Amino acid sequence: xxxxxxxxxxQYFTPLGHWQGPHTxxxxxxDCAVLSPPPDHxxxxxxxxxxxxxxxxxxxxxxLVARRTLAGAVSDLAAMGSEPLAVTGALTLVTxxxxxxxxxxxxxxxxxxxxxxxxxxxxxxxxxxxxLTWTVIGSVPTGSYVTRSGASAGEDIYxxxxxxxxxxxxxxxxxxxxxxxxxAKHYLAPVPRLVLGQHLRGLATALIDVSDGxxxxxxxxLDGSAxxxxxxxxxxxxDELLQASADSPAAALTYFLTAGDDYELCxxxxxxxxxxxxRLALKLALPLSRIGETKAELGLQFANLPEALTESMxxxxxxxxxxx
Amino acid sequence: xxxxxxxxxxQYFTPLGHWQGPHTxxxxxxDCAVLSPPPDHxxxxxxxxxxxxxxxxxxxxxxLVARRTLAGAVSDLAAMGSEPLAVTGALTLVTxxxxxxxxxxxxxxxxxxxxxxxxxxxxxxxxxxxxLTWTVIGSVPTGSYVTRSGASAGEDIYxxxxxxxxxxxxxxxxxxxxxxxxxAKHYLAPVPRLVLGQHLRGLATALIDVSDGxxxxxxxxLDGSAxxxxxxxxxxxxDELLQASADSPAAALTYFLTAGDDYELCxxxxxxxxxxxxRLALKLALPLSRIGETKAELGLQFANLPEALTESMxxxxxxxxxxx
Numbered sequence: 001x002x003x004x005x006x007x008x009x010x011q012y013f014t015p016l017g018h019w020q021g022p023h024t025x026x027x028x029x030x031d032c033a034v035l036s037p038p039p040d041h042x043x044x045x046x047x048x049x050x051x052x053x054x055x056x057x058x059x060x061x062x063x064l065v066a067r068r069t070l071a072g073a074v075s076d077l078a079a080m081g082s083e084p085l086a087v088t089g090a091l092t093l094v095t096x097x098x099x100x101x102x103x104x105x106x107x108x109x110x111x112x113x114x115x116x117x118x119x120x121x122x123x124x125x126x127x128x129x130x131x132l133t134w135t136v137i138g139s140v141p142t143g144s145y146v147t148r149s150g151a152s153a154g155e156d157i158y159x160x161x162x163x164x165x166x167x168x169x170x171x172x173x174x175x176x177x178x179x180x181x182x183x184a185k186h187y188l189a190p191v192p193r194l195v196l197g198q199h200l201r202g203l204a205t206a207l208i209d210v211s212d213g214x215x216x217x218x219x220x221x222l223d224g225s226a227x228x229x230x231x232x233x234x235x236x237x238x239d240e241l242l243q244a245s246a247d248s249p250a251a252a253l254t255y256f257l258t259a260g261d262d263y264e265l266c267x268x269x270x271x272x273x274x275x276x277x278x279r280l281a282l283k284l285a286l287p288l289s290r291i292g293e294t295k296a297e298l299g300l301q302f303a304n305l306p307e308a309l310t311e312s313m314x315x316x317x318x319x320x321x322x323x324x
Numbered sequence: 325x326x327x328x329x330x331x332x333x334x335q336y337f338t339p340l341g342h343w344q345g346p347h348t349x350x351x352x353x354x355d356c357a358v359l360s361p362p363p364d365h366x367x368x369x370x371x372x373x374x375x376x377x378x379x380x381x382x383x384x385x386x387x388l389v390a391r392r393t394l395a396g397a398v399s400d401l402a403a404m405g406s407e408p409l410a411v412t413g414a415l416t417l418v419t420x421x422x423x424x425x426x427x428x429x430x431x432x433x434x435x436x437x438x439x440x441x442x443x444x445x446x447x448x449x450x451x452x453x454x455x456l457t458w459t460v461i462g463s464v465p466t467g468s469y470v471t472r473s474g475a476s477a478g479e480d481i482y483x484x485x486x487x488x489x490x491x492x493x494x495x496x497x498x499x500x501x502x503x504x505x506x507x508a509k510h511y512l513a514p515v516p517r518l519v520l521g522q523h524l525r526g527l528a529t530a531l532i533d534v535s536d537g538x539x540x541x542x543x544x545x546l547d548g549s550a551x552x553x554x555x556x557x558x559x560x561x562x563d564e565l566l567q568a569s570a571d572s573p574a575a576a577l578t579y580f581l582t583a584g585d586d587y588e589l590c591x592x593x594x595x596x597x598x599x600x601x602x603r604l605a606l607k608l609a610l611p612l613s614r615i616g617e618t619k620a621e622l623g624l625q626f627a628n629l630p631e632a633l634t635e636s637m638x639x640x641x642x643x644x645x646x647x648x
């Protein structure tokens with residue numbers, strides 16, 4: 001390995017700093033970046049770490065790592081209803097492989113512009129495993145952010161998009177098969193639901209992004225408002241491509257409810273918002289599916305589960321735990 | 325290891341979130357923290373990664389890791405003249421050792437309050453090496469931040485405090501000796517110069533913190549303004565304790581100029597600011613030493629070097645490089 005820390009930065013990251021968006025006053029290279037957030041806005045901040053072999057496969061290309069990890073981090077901004085402001089990245093490399101760095105930097109260059117998220121700082125270290133930490137900063141008009149709590153009993157539970165597709169695609173790729181492209185793209189290049197999140201300000205009473213699986217993250221959402229839920233499995237079978245690709249309706253529903261890493265948004269809204277949310281789905285060309293309703297009694301109930309699937313099987317499979 | 329990620333957070337980090345300072349609207353636990361920065365301020369943002377065996381010794385106590393790494397991160401805020409607003413931490417653990425976690429969390433709890441830097445988010449992962457990334461966020465009145473550039477020829481170069489003490493103490497500790505407590509504390513519990521940095525707004529024309537050694541970081545500062553400097557070694561020999569502890573005047577000067585990790589501030593200011601800077605030193609009870617002056621010709625010149633030390637020996641020793 002012959003590239004120094006400064007050469008890596010110069011070659012692969014300094015060019016990314018040339019695009020800094022409308023709110024960056026001082027970009028990368030000084031002790032801090034300086035940002036001018038829009039007036040009368042609050043800030044949203046989140047940090048996420050991604051480790052090779054834990055959060056992405058060993059040997060993943062630089063582009064795949066950039067696409068999946070940055071989407072995961074930015075999804076937390078979407079889940080507050082936030083607009084993007086800036087991101088910093090801390091990358092720990094084992095070796096300085098020019099191919100990997102070029103692939104990572106190339107994908108990152110596209111993503112930060114697509115998602116309007118200037119890279120304003122970060123650092124490169126050498127360590128014994130490949131990892132990176134993104135810190136995303138966004139802004140919301142003061143008081144308009146949407147938290148995980150705030151829902152009431154008798155409200156609707158929604159999920160955006162097509163949860164389960166990323167997990168299904170990953171399982172196929174891991175077993176050496178090629179999933180249909182329409183499914184694979186949800187794993188290979190997930191898109192955080194920033195625009196949807198912003199539209200949910202004032203509509204959703206509680207909001208979370210799905211990174212550990214819908215059921216696990218819905219549980220966090222219900223915990224936040226001390227509610228339970230009644231879910232209808234019939235309303236989770238709309239994804240014809242997933243239904244056609246999975247081995248059975250039960251398998252498709254299991255991916256839908258328990259596979260992580262789609263970065264869809266799960267949210268709760270009052271019944272009075274139904275028509276507005278239906279219009280929003282048309283406007284964004286994105287399914288916003290009513291999958292159940294909140295109730296005062298804690299716990300989850302399922303209606304219309306496919307045969308061969310029980311509530312307890314689903315509740316067991318509620319996402320990945322570190323240190324377990 | 326029997327603690328889950330969520331148990332670690334609950335036991336060691338959730339209690340730290342109980343203190344959130346005046347600008348935190350939503351603390352840890354949601355998808356993002358929400359902050360209300362003071363009006364008419366800009367944001368300063370910096371991310372730093374610290375890895376066991378690279379940035380702190382293998383086997384270092386949790387308290388030492390917390391104290392040294394957070395000081396290093398916060399020092400970047402000081403180096404912009406920024407006030408602290410919030411910090412996020414991303415901790416990657418190899419094992420969940422309750423003693424280490426208690427020591428880390430206990431020290432962190434003190435530091436975030438001492439430095440007025442609420443811990444608003446972060447995450448815990450498991451990996452094959454211990455590392456952590458801090459992202460610090462600060463605020464400055466709009467336009468008042470101080471960068472690394474902006475100095476002119478014929479201005480004074482200053483260094484705060486007692487650079488070299490941390491490096492000297494570390495070298496003693498590494499060879500199994502006990503350094504004097506007054507030196508050791510600069511390594512064991514460095515204090516970022518936040519208050520000094522804020523006072524330098526409007527006074528300093530260029531500012532950097534010293535993390536790689538004074539000479540290396542002064543070079544960054546001079547690069548930022550395309551200047552050279554004439555340095556006077558006589559003005560670097562004021563630290564009687566370091567002089568008395570080191571083997572020779574040449575050894576003391578080498579620590580002063582090349583040892584990293586004191587987190588002092590190096591800055592440039594016009595000659596007209598001398599009396600105000602002298603008053604500031606008295607007010608803060610902190611040496612602010614004039615060690616040289618900028619000049620239009622690039623390069624460093626030294627006056628009054630001790631015998632046994634040449635310019636080229638010093639210029640060779642300009643700090644640590646990753647991937648070199």
